[in-house]
Amino acid sequence: MRLLTHLRAWLDERFHWAELIGPLKEKTVPVHKLSHWYFLGGITLFLFMIQVCTGILLLLYYRPGANEAFESVQYIMTRVQFGWLIRSIHSWAANLMIFTAFAHMFSVVFLRAYRKPRELTWLSGMLLLFLAMGFGFSGYLLPWNTLAFFATKVGTEITGQVPLIGHSLMVFLRGGEDVTGATLTRFFGFHVAVLPSLTTLLILVHLALVQYFGMSVPPGVEPRWKGSPSEAREMKFFPNFLLRELMAWYIALGILGALAAILPWELGTKADPFAPAPAGIRPEWYFMFMFQTLKKIPAKVWFVDGEVVGILAFGLAGLLWTLLPFFDQAGRGRGRRFIMGAGVFAVTYILAMTIYGYVAK
Amino acid sequence: MESQVSLSSPTPRRRVVEYLLGGGLFASIVSFIYPVLRYVIPPPVADLGGDEVVASKVGDLKPNAFKIFRFGTRPALLVMTAEGEYRALSAVCTHLSCTVQYRNDLHQIWCACHNGLYDLNGRNVSGPPPRPLEAFQIHVRGDEIVVSRKREG
Numbered sequence: 001m002r003l004l005t006h007l008r009a010w011l012d013e014r015f016h017w018a019e020l021i022g023p024l025k026e027k028t029v030p031v032h033k034l035s036h037w038y039f040l041g042g043i044t045l046f047l048f049m050i051q052v053c054t055g056i057l058l059l060l061y062y063r064p065g066a067n068e069a070f071e072s073v074q075y076i077m078t079r080v081q082f083g084w085l086i087r088s089i090h091s092w093a094a095n096l097m098i099f100t101a102f103a104h105m106f107s108v109v110f111l112r113a114y115r116k117p118r119e120l121t122w123l124s125g126m127l128l129l130f131l132a133m134g135f136g137f138s139g140y141l142l143p144w145n146t147l148a149f150f151a152t153k154v155g156t157e158i159t160g161q162v163p164l165i166g167h168s169l170m171v172f173l174r175g176g177e178d179v180t181g182a183t184l185t186r187f188f189g190f191h192v193a194v195l196p197s198l199t200t201l202l203i204l205v206h207l208a209l210v211q212y213f214g215m216s217v218p219p220g221v222e223p224r225w226k227g228s229p230s231e232a233r234e235m236k237f238f239p240n241f242l243l244r245e246l247m248a249w250y251i252a253l254g255i256l257g258a259l260a261a262i263l264p265w266e267l268g269t270k271a272d273p274f275a276p277a278p279a280g281i282r283p284e285w286y287f288m289f290m291f292q293t294l295k296k297i298p299a300k301v302w303f304v305d306g307e308v309v310g311i312l313a314f315g316l317a318g319l320l321w322t323l324l325p326f327f328d329q330a331g332r333g334r335g336r337r338f339i340m341g342a343g344v345f346a347v348t349y350i351l352a353m354t355i356y357g358y359v360a361k
Numbered sequence: 362m363e364s365q366v367s368l369s370s371p372t373p374r375r376r377v378v379e380y381l382l383g384g385g386l387f388a389s390i391v392s393f394i395y396p397v398l399r400y401v402i403p404p405p406v407a408d409l410g411g412d413e414v415v416a417s418k419v420g421d422l423k424p425n426a427f428k429i430f431r432f433g434t435r436p437a438l439l440v441m442t443a444e445g446e447y448r449a450l451s452a453v454c455t456h457l458s459c460t461v462q463y464r465n466d467l468h469q470i471w472c473a474c475h476n477g478l479y480d481l482n483g484r485n486v487s488g489p490p491p492r493p494l495e496a497f498q499i500h501v502r503g504d505e506i507v508v509s510r511k512r513e514g
Contacts, residue, residue: 274436
């Protein structure tokens with residue numbers, strides 16, 4: 001303890017430490033019956049940190065390349081001590097992270113935490129969600145197994161359907177006209193260099209914005225608190241909320257460890273570019289609703305190819321969703337009702353199509 | 362010096378300097394970005410030997426069965442129908458490029474990715490595929506089954 005006090009005094013002398021961390025000490029978190037939704041963003045951050053750590057560990061043995069990738073993951077899982085566990089945690093944490101990110105996003109929609117002045121916080125969060133999906137898509141290919149090969153083929157082909165720039169975009173992603181070892185090299189680069197640096201930067205921006213604006217009080221609670229300020233309840237972020245958040249992280253870690261150990265992630269069979277796509281092929285669950293929609297759109301809608309219609313529709317919906325806070329300003333009541341409707345529709349549609357995708361043959 | 366230059370209406374001489382600086386900066390940024398953009402687009406691969414290929418040996422394939430063979434850089438499908446006829450088609454689904462297979466229970470060509478079906482002439486019969494599969498020509502030369510692209514006209 002004395003050492004800590006000394007260290008603190010040393011830092012304080014040089015950096016005015018107390019002033020630096022002053023604002024953090026002032027930070028408070030509103031307390032109401034919906035407070036537990038505040039934990040989700042933090043849990044997502046925690047899972048991202050786990051991804052960074054396990055990802056670095058996997059890098060010690062993983063080798064990109066069509067002739068080596070599958071074998072190196074096999075080596076990690078069968079020969080390296082606890083290799084199966086590290087890889088299983090990396091795969092499970094990736095999926096849980098996408099899940100908590102989606103849950104965080106929908107909680108922000110339904111509690112209307114995106115409203116003025118937090119539009120940019122929402123925007124940076126949406127970009128982070130897209131980056132997370134990019135992580136998922138690029139990481140999925142790295143073991144170079146059959147499922148991943150065809151998922152990547154279909155996924156990049158979908159990009160190729162985008163009018164005008166689609167083909168160039170697809171060639172850029174694939175590193176050629178087809179999915180080959182060149183695609184694997186590229187995806188590896190995206191997954192371990194491009195995406196992590198962008199994500200880290202954006203997380204810092206996102207956290208800075210959250211810190212700057214403070215926590216949003218849900219609109220159901222806010223007027224009451226404004227009416228009689230004595231009713232407003234809040235707790236200190238440090239240490240009260242942080243300790244609760246740490247408990248949530250610990251529970252998340254427990255769930256993650258249990259899943260990774262009890263249901264280790266499978267490797268499948270090595271990709272063969274000259275074998276037919278196996279029956280029952282499907283993407284990761286978070287792309288399932290789009291996959292199932294594309295499966296159900298007829299070959300031609302009017303005179304346009306069905307999948308082009310689907311892709312444009314999803315693209316437009318995604319864009320409008322990203323700009324969501326800007327619709328909740330002018331027309332007040334109407335805009336708000338529209339967004340709530342859109343939110344309920346999005347959740348229902350995603351859930352229904354995902355379930356349909358898993359039960360339909 | 363500084364106080365003589367009005368900020369709201371820069372003198373022409375100052376504007377020239379600004380244009381030169383700005384233009385130079387812009388040109389150097391372009392000269393950095395252009396090579397990078399060209400670099401990330403991979404060079405085209407020549408499709409060597411894509412015109413004709415030995416798909417299989419006579420007798421290797423039983424009736425009502427199929428095999429995938431390499432036609433240039435892409436997979437292709439050789440089917441022996443239940444009646445003992447050979448058919449050769451591109452194995453790349455016209456929907457989203459998965460590799461198709463022959464279903465001996467349906468006597469049709471099936472894509473597992475999005476449930477697309479084609480008949481044995483490659484015509485898209487049901488599901489999402491928007492176009493038929495490209496059909497190839499077959500010649501039996503000695504004991505080799507040679508597949509080639511159909512010549513136009």
